[in-house]
Amino acid sequence: MSSATHRTAEEIGRTALGPRPLPALGAQRAAADLSHVDTTLGNGLRVLAVRKATVPLVEVRLWIPFAGEDRLHPATAEVLAETLLTGTERRDRIEIDAELALIGGDLSAGVDPERLVMSGSALSSGLPTLLDVLGDVLTGASYQDNQVARERERLIERIAVSRTQPRTIAREALQKHRYGDHPATREVPQAEDVAEVVPEQVRALHAASVLPRGSVLVLVGDIDPDGVIGELERAFGGWSSDRSAVRLPALPELTGGDLLLVPRPGAVQSQLRLSAQALPRTDERYAALQLANLAFGGYFSSRLVENIREDKGYTYSAHSGFEFTGGTAVLNVDADTASDVTAAALLETRYELGRLGLVPPTAEEFESVRQYAIGSLLTSTSSQTGLAGQLLALATTGLGAEWLAEHPARVAAVTAEDVAAAALEFFAPKRFTGVIVGDADLLAPKLTALGDVRVGETVVGETAE
Structure with a gap:
């Protein structure tokens, strides 16, 4: 067997005659029969x-x-x-x-x-x-x-x-x-x-x-x-009370700040976790931010994956996505790396965060993430299990089936300019805080040299990976 040579995502998407054309975005339909x-x-x-x-x-x-x-x-x-x-x-x-x-x-x-x-x-x-x-x-x-x-x-x-x-x-x-x-x-x-x-x-x-x-x-x-x-x-006739179930107090809003290096002596891998305040699903700009996130790190063909996984091999898995709690949302960036490339992975991650705002998604990137967003929503709600999960997540924030049915049209209506504006506002590196868990003896000199990283207390736990 001959060994296959590595091809980038861009190369895979091209032919001898040029880039593979994306099919036209079809007429949008509801996410499900609701x-x-x-x-x-x-x-x-x-x-x-x-x-x-x-x-x-x-x-x-x-x-x-x-x-x-x-x-x-x-x-x-x-x-x-x-x-x-x-x-x-x-x-x-x-x-x-x-x-x-x-x-x-x-x-x-x-x-x-x-x-x-x-x-x-x-x-x-x-x-x-x-x-x-x-x-x-x-x-x-x-x-x-x-x-x-x-x-x-x-x-x-x-x-x-x-x-x-x-x-x-x-x-x-x-x-x-x-x-x-x-x-x-x-x-x-x-x-x-x-x-x-x-x-x-x-x-x-x-x-x-x-x-x-x-x-x-x-x-x-x-x-x-x-x-x-x-x-x-x-x-449920016998299940009743005059009191209401106890909701979690509202989370404080995240502001940018230093990353905390959490020492884990002897660890051979590091966990990189960045986080910034985002928009809830009820915000009219959410669809644009959703597409900006996909372009950055929300799916396999994203910029972050192409950089620190496919091109440089710093990590097996890199991802960005939303975390919803009550009526709030944050944007998380996750990657696990070998200790000797942790600082380089952080540098490239910050670079991609800044580049998304300064060099917005191209027309091809924009169309790709838009089709992915609509297609993945339709796929995820095609089963009873997937639809139940989606509806529960919406219902707990006061939304209903109408939001789900109407979301493909909202995504289709987003413009490239909307995505560029969301990228510039919400992916600025200074908006992110977070932690890096790893061997501080190896990591601290390089990470602190990058700036905006401080060393915290050692965690309790085994170090075997």
């Missing part, structure tokens, strides 16, 4: 039910604001999520699993500082059973002592492993650098805090915080959106 109902039940739960009858299944997503200020809240919330489906007053764990299996269904729960999310699916014919089990869990989860003890010990083991992972260390360092002591930073609880959690605390947290008012339920599948509302009123 026959739906968007309403609020009597208990204050917002419901977005969408018919998508491609297969005889239904996807269910329940989002409950789940913030808390108590020191043990993150640990208690994690234990709650792990034991929520282990039994109720009517069903034990085996009965829950058996009923779900009979309808081809499943249910899971996860939590972070902002929300408790329950995800499920089933055959459409089994939706009444799925909703009955879900309603039972929401109103009657028992958190038996032995189940809490078992899941608590498993959670402690998983946290111990997680805290040795470079990506976990980098994420925690970034959160603390961006937001200080804000509750949003407590994504992974301390193992010693989890060890303190007892069943009574979990039951109390459920009673105080698993609330319908202010929460959102999304259903997508082979359903009658109007008819399902009555089923929901029956299934």
